[in-house]
Amino acid sequence: MSGNDLLFAVVPYVVLALAIIVTIVRFRQAQFTVSSLSSQLLESKKLYWGSISFHWGLSLVLVGHLLALLVPSGFELWNGAPLRLYLLEFTGVALGLWAAAGLIVLVIRRSTEPRVRRVTTPMDTVVMAIIGVQIFTGLWTAIAHRWGSFWGTEVMVPYVRSLLRFSPEPGFIDPLPFMVKVHVLAFFAFLAVFPFTRLVHIITLPLQYLTRPWQKVVSVRDEPPAEYVTRDKNARGVS
Amino acid sequence: MKVRAQMSMLFHMDKCIGCHTCSVACKNLWTDRDGAEYMWWNNVETRPGTGYPTGWEDQDHYKGGWKRDNKGRLKLTLHSKGGGVAKAFYNPSLPELEDYYDPFTFRYGDLFGAPQGKHQPTAIPVSKITGKPMEINTGPNWDDDLGGSDIFAANDLSMNGVDESVRAQMEEIERVVFNYLPRICNHCLNPACVAACPSGAIYKRGEDGVVLVNEDKCRGWRMCVSGCPYKKVYYNWDSGKSEKCILCFPRMETGQAPACAHSCVGRIRYMGVMLYDADQIEAVGSLPDDELLDAQLNMILDPNDPEVIAAARLAGIDDDWLDAARRSPVYRFVKEWGMAFPLHPEFRTEAMMFYVPPLSPVMSVIEDDLIKLDLPDERQDFELLEELEKARLPLEYLANLFTIGDVEPIKRVLRTMLAVRTFKRRQSVDGTLDDATLEMLADLDLTPFKAEQIYRLTTTPTMDDRFVFPPYHREMSLEELGDPIKAKGGMGFGYRRGPERGA
Numbered sequence: 017m018s019g020n021d022l023l024f025a026v027v028p029y030v031v032l033a034l035a036i037i038v039t040i041v042r043f044r045q046a047q048f049t050v051s052s053l054s055s056q057l058l059e060s061k062k063l064y065w066g067s068i069s070f071h072w073g074l075s076l077v078l079v080g081h082l083l084a085l086l087v088p089s090g091f092e093l094w095n096g097a098p099l100r101l102y103l104l105e106f107t108g109v110a111l112g113l114w115a116a117a118g119l120i121v122l123v124i125r126r127s128t129e130p131r132v133r134r135v136t137t138p139m140d141t142v143v144m145a146i147i148g149v150q151i152f153t154g155l156w157t158a159i160a161h162r163w164g165s166f167w168g169t170e171v172m173v174p175y176v177r178s179l180l181r182f183s184p185e186p187g188f189i190d191p192l193p194f195m196v197k198v199h200v201l202a203f204f205a206f207l208a209v210f211p212f213t214r215l216v217h218i219i220t221l222p223l224q225y226l227t228r229p230w231q232k233v234v235s236v237r238d239e240p241p242a243e244y245v246t247r248d249k250n251a252r253g254v255s
Numbered sequence: 256m257k258v259r260a261q262m263s264m265l266f267h268m269d270k271c272i273g274c275h276t277c278s279v280a281c282k283n284l285w286t287d288r289d290g291a292e293y294m295w296w297n298n299v300e301t302r303p304g305t306g307y308p309t310g311w312e313d314q315d316h317y318k319g320g321w322k323r324d325n326k327g328r329l330k331l332t333l334h335s336k337g338g339g340v341a342k343a344f345y346n347p348s349l350p351e352l353e354d355y356y357d358p359f360t361f362r363y364g365d366l367f368g369a370p371q372g373k374h375q376p377t378a379i380p381v382s383k384i385t386g387k388p389m390e391i392n393t394g395p396n397w398d399d400d401l402g403g404s405d406i407f408a409a410n411d412l413s414m415n416g417v418d419e420s421v422r423a424q425m426e427e428i429e430r431v432v433f434n435y436l437p438r439i440c441n442h443c444l445n446p447a448c449v450a451a452c453p454s455g456a457i458y459k460r461g462e463d464g465v466v467l468v469n470e471d472k473c474r475g476w477r478m479c480v481s482g483c484p485y486k487k488v489y490y491n492w493d494s495g496k497s498e499k500c501i502l503c504f505p506r507m508e509t510g511q512a513p514a515c516a517h518s519c520v521g522r523i524r525y526m527g528v529m530l531y532d533a534d535q536i537e538a539v540g541s542l543p544d545d546e547l548l549d550a551q552l553n554m555i556l557d558p559n560d561p562e563v564i565a566a567a568r569l570a571g572i573d574d575d576w577l578d579a580a581r582r583s584p585v586y587r588f589v590k591e592w593g594m595a596f597p598l599h600p601e602f603r604t605e606a607m608m609f610y611v612p613p614l615s616p617v618m619s620v621i622e623d624d625l626i627k628l629d630l631p632d633e634r635q636d637f638e639l640l641e642e643l644e645k646a647r648l649p650l651e652y653l654a655n656l657f658t659i660g661d662v663e664p665i666k667r668v669l670r671t672m673l674a675v676r677t678f679k680r681r682q683s684v685d686g687t688l689d690d691a692t693l694e695m696l697a698d699l700d701l702t703p704f705k706a707e708q709i710y711r712l713t714t715t716p717t718m719d720d721r722f723v724f725p726p727y728h729r730e731m732s733l734e735e736l737g738d739p740i741k742a743k744g745g746m747g748f749g750y751r752r753g754p755e756r757g758a
């Protein structure tokens with residue numbers, strides 16, 4: 017097995033298994049540790065400029081990636097006219113830059129605000145580094161190896177799908193430029209640290225809020241004691 | 256009718272001496288930890304003042320509580336549900352640490368370890384967050400007893416509507432007046448903290464109405480902090496979880512009063528069961544301002560009414576609780592005697608902690624004004640009753656706190672308290688009750704018997720009079736079905752691990 021096979025055919029399964037199993041274990045055994053770990057209380061002005069652009073930029077780029085994976089034919093159709101291809105690519109790069117700007121603000125904030133430093137763990141640094149590499153290589157790919165949304169459907173999508181089919185074909189990755197490979201590897205690193213860091217808060221995005229009732233009342237005894245339910249109507253009010 | 260039970264506390268403000276014993280008892284028991292130093296689940300504010308966190312009543316700024324939209328529907332002031340999710344990355348209505356204070360301690364070790372020198376060593380203040388030396392600019396109760404009142408008292412929102420001339424008088428040193436407002440979480444019937452929590456981590460306990468944060472489910476979105484109009488949910492910056500007053504439920508479950516109430520030096524706190532109709536929560540919350548207070552008090556049900564008793568049993572409330580509800584001192588003050596109000600009912604969360612407004616300063620102003628000298632002794636007390644407008648603590652101010660600006664209910668309570676005093680004075684000093692006194696009582700819907708009851712529960716209540724707790728019957732709760740051995744050696748409250756901050 018070549019190094020390439022190991023990295024792109026074995027590692028993805030290892031990190032995915034790690035991500036899923038450890039996340040489940042963490043939720044079951046140490047759910048208290050699952051939190052967004054917000055530090056807004058300690059510093060809010062820089063957070064405003066950093067957090068919003070970082071989170072929205074990344075989320076939208078992620079949605080783009082997922083869409084490409086789910087409906088590559090849609091992308092091919094859309095990219096049929098060059099103008100639309102430029103529009104899509106330009107949007108992608110803009111969002112990436114937005115996220116990058118946010119990340120830079122957040123890194124500065126973490127390293128210069130004494131209160132925020134107090135709540136910064138080594139794992140936070142690891143997370144920021146991985147995401148930094150991820151954004152950097154993503155932007156590099158988008159700019160230096162144009163047009164990703166076009167060739168991606170032919171190379172990346174089949175590769176990821178082969179992984180999901182459990183018949184990995186790392187051959188797709190082989191000929192790709194170095195930075196693209198790093199982009200893929202950084203994602204594996206992201207998955208590997210996911211369950212051990214604050215990244216788990218991603219899957220707790222509270223979408224159930226949209227449908228739940230406003231109020232929540234919980235009783236330790238939800239059933240009324242039987243003797244009251246079967247009580248004879250005439251006995252009402254006797255105490 | 257859907258009957259539910261609520262453990263309520265009543266604060267007799269007339270008796271609070273502002274000693275902060277309650278706050279310290281609470282802090283020692285619950286919040287003496289990293290990330291919680293700045294939390295005062297119980298705090299005592301000097302009023303007039305801006306309170307804690309500073310300016311918490313300003314909902315234009317903090318967006319707490321509920322509002323009635325122009326179609327008469329009840330809306331969370333903070334956000335729609337979609338907005339709540341969208342603002343997860345940054346919560347624009349969150350108070351900053353500066354609105355509380357930077358928690359500090361002193362480097363006491365320096366006092367002992369400093370090398371020999373010419374000067375006395377000092378213990379310098381250090382931040383409890385960064386551990387670095389800091390300058391203390393503000394702290395808990397920075398405005399205690401009107402300290403810095405040109406900043407704090409002058410910015411008190413409840414002074415709106417108080418006459419300019421009265422305000423000017425309040426600032427004169429010989430007329431200066433203040434009182435204490437002890438505050439805990441109100442364990443509301445329509446809690447905005449619960450509604451604002453995107454994770455669904457906050458809930459109200461069905462059996463006693465205590466509002467709790469499930470620390471396992473909290474993800475630190477901080478919407479509860481903004482949503483609560485009383486700012487009684489705090490974000491623990493260390494654990495990344497929100498925390499709030501738990502009404503000392505572990506103490507109540509074992510028949511003890513909450514730490515704040517138990518330790519209260521002024522014995523101002525009373526606790527008891529209140530039954531209420533949960534079906535009315537939304538309808539009452541959507542009423543216009545002028546109907547809100549009465550409707551809210553009307554949701555509280557009479558525990559002697561046979562229909563209420565039957566409905567309560569159907570709802571699973573057992574007889575011990577109904578019995579406790581009938582003996583509840585809070586019920587007496589709030590419903591039987593109509594002497595207490597919730598704090599800021601216009602926030603529409605249907606707060607269930609009640610306050611008897613303070614009377615004492617009223618007496619002194621009349622005496623200061625020398626009215627006393629102009630009156631024959633036997634007229635004195637009655638004159639006070641008619642002169643409430645001259646009170647040093649303006650009626651409008653109390654009305655802004657408790658009755659949405661309506662001074663009439665406040666007047667009625669203050670008159671009742673004055674009448675009880677007069678009645679007792681006549682009875683114990685003069686030994687007789689003249690017609691004028693009896694007439695005064697009758698005017699206020701009081702009988703000598705009722706006045707005596709009010710007097711007793713106000714002045715000489717025992718522990719058992721003040722705190723009437725029903726048995727909690729934990730033996731019947733679901734969690735008792737679990738294996739107790741599992742929790743052996745644990746932290747209690749269901750944790751199997753220490754509450755460590757996540758990575």
Ligand code: SF4
Nearest residue numbers: 440441443447448483
């Ligand atoms: S006072 Fe307590 S129950 Fe009411 S909204 Fe605030 S935190 Fe929630």
Ligand code: SF4
Nearest residue numbers: 271274275277519521
């Ligand atoms: S312990 Fe009682 S008297 Fe003292 S400040 Fe607290 S509520 Fe007031």
